[in-house]
Amino acid sequence: MSKMKYLCQKEAIAIDEELFNVYRFSVDQLMELAGLSSATAIAKCYPDKKRVLICVGPGNNGGDGLVAARHLKMFGFIPSIFYPKRTDKPLYTNLTNQCKMMGINFVEEFPSEQTIQKQADIVVDALFGFGFKPPVRPQFQPILESLSKTSIPLCSIDIPSGWDVEEGPNNEIPSLSPELVISLTAPKICMKKFNGKYHFLGGRFVPNALKEKYGLELPEYPGTECIVKLNN
Amino acid sequence: MSKMKYLCQKEAIAIDEELFNVYRFSVDQLMELAGLSSATAIAKCYPDKKRVLICVGPGNNGGDGLVAARHLKMFGFIPSIFYPKRTDKPLYTNLTNQCKMMGINFVEEFPSEQTIQKQADIVVDALFGFGFKPPVRPQFQPILESLSKTSIPLCSIDIPSGWDVEEGPNNEIPSLSPELVISLTAPKICMKKFNGKYHFLGGRFVPNALKEKYGLELPEYPGTECIVKLNN
Numbered sequence: 001m002s003k004m005k006y007l008c009q010k011e012a013i014a015i016d017e018e019l020f021n022v023y024r025f026s027v028d029q030l031m032e033l034a035g036l037s038s039a040t041a042i043a044k045c046y047p048d049k050k051r052v053l054i055c056v057g058p059g060n061n062g063g064d065g066l067v068a069a070r071h072l073k074m075f076g077f078i079p080s081i082f083y084p085k086r087t088d089k090p091l092y093t094n095l096t097n098q099c100k101m102m103g104i105n106f107v108e109e110f111p112s113e114q115t116i117q118k119q120a121d122i123v124v125d126a127l128f129g130f131g132f133k134p135p136v137r138p139q140f141q142p143i144l145e146s147l148s149k150t151s152i153p154l155c156s157i158d159i160p161s162g163w164d165v166e167e168g169p170n171n172e173i174p175s176l177s178p179e180l181v182i183s184l185t186a187p188k189i190c191m192k193k194f195n196g197k198y199h200f201l202g203g204r205f206v207p208n209a210l211k212e213k214y215g216l217e218l219p220e221y222p223g224t225e226c227i228v229k230l231n232n
Numbered sequence: 233m234s235k236m237k238y239l240c241q242k243e244a245i246a247i248d249e250e251l252f253n254v255y256r257f258s259v260d261q262l263m264e265l266a267g268l269s270s271a272t273a274i275a276k277c278y279p280d281k282k283r284v285l286i287c288v289g290p291g292n293n294g295g296d297g298l299v300a301a302r303h304l305k306m307f308g309f310i311p312s313i314f315y316p317k318r319t320d321k322p323l324y325t326n327l328t329n330q331c332k333m334m335g336i337n338f339v340e341e342f343p344s345e346q347t348i349q350k351q352a353d354i355v356v357d358a359l360f361g362f363g364f365k366p367p368v369r370p371q372f373q374p375i376l377e378s379l380s381k382t383s384i385p386l387c388s389i390d391i392p393s394g395w396d397v398e399e400g401p402n403n404e405i406p407s408l409s410p411e412l413v414i415s416l417t418a419p420k421i422c423m424k425k426f427n428g429k430y431h432f433l434g435g436r437f438v439p440n441a442l443k444e445k446y447g448l449e450l451p452e453y454p455g456t457e458c459i460v461k462l463n464n
Binding site for chain 1: 260261
């Protein structure tokens, strides 16, 4: 585990592009597996919690959140979704439709710190992923503020939103302290500063040749599992 | 389990169409989950086998097989693929490319019964699924013949290829006797005639409303598992 490589932003972007352009994965495929990994880690860490509020951002990290919401529903949880800035691409409208048709509630109002604590047992941060560059758009500033203060468990997909991919918490942005992070593909450098309770790796789709090319020393996934627990 | 509904061909087709047209799932998404379920069942039933020959048909059942091959590779198996009649759609050329780029071998020659037994420990039948209507195209007749005679374990995805979706084995077509079948979405009527060793249900993506609409009484998937063992 000690040799595990943590990716800088450029590497994370390059690996992502290679998966799509060279290996020819579709976004649908990898997002499905990423969201499934995220839902699986959440369900395993919080088997007794039921109500999950998923905060969905405008890009791929948000898409992972929409997929995770659907799988959490299949696992018997009661997800609800806050999705303030929607993307008009078919992939996203379809993911949204799947959730709606499955009876998942979309919260229209920005949920305050108090509302979150009243209406949910866990909150999922699927706002920004490894492509994030500060500053945060003003629309998301109060959401991060609220998530930074919540006292129910916070789970971040890929990286805590608002963290610099390499540097970690940024002074200008309300700093999230998730209890669980599901790193996707490989952990990013900022995760060296993570001191929450659970860190999982998900996205079991990285071909060996790609691991070798980028010198990734990923831990072995056990059996047929789609996630593996990391030690930090 | 006794109340579990077995689908006729019309129902299987209607459910499939509803998943795509009403729920707006993409084929990429559901094929990814179906293939993952299939690979998971195979890996759990045969943890000590390594070399898997996957026979891939021209349609969606074949696509499930290509996805299963990739996940088997991720699980540490050594898959190889026989894919005699290829489809020129981007989904299929991309799935094929993913496998090739991951170093999975494509067998160009039709593997005889003897070759199969020499070169593989398990063989997977991903030739025809619930959309199958006899007769079998002449090109596939000898392949079914060979699979019907093989003495290594045979695993069929969704239904044994060549079986009538409702009636089961058809006198005109070499009859496969798989040891494992992974029924997808819900078992088809022909599976009442299955007397192999393992029957799993996979494709944990059927929304509750759809289950109710079609009166499906599916067993509960345990925890976060993508497959569930059935009793027949």
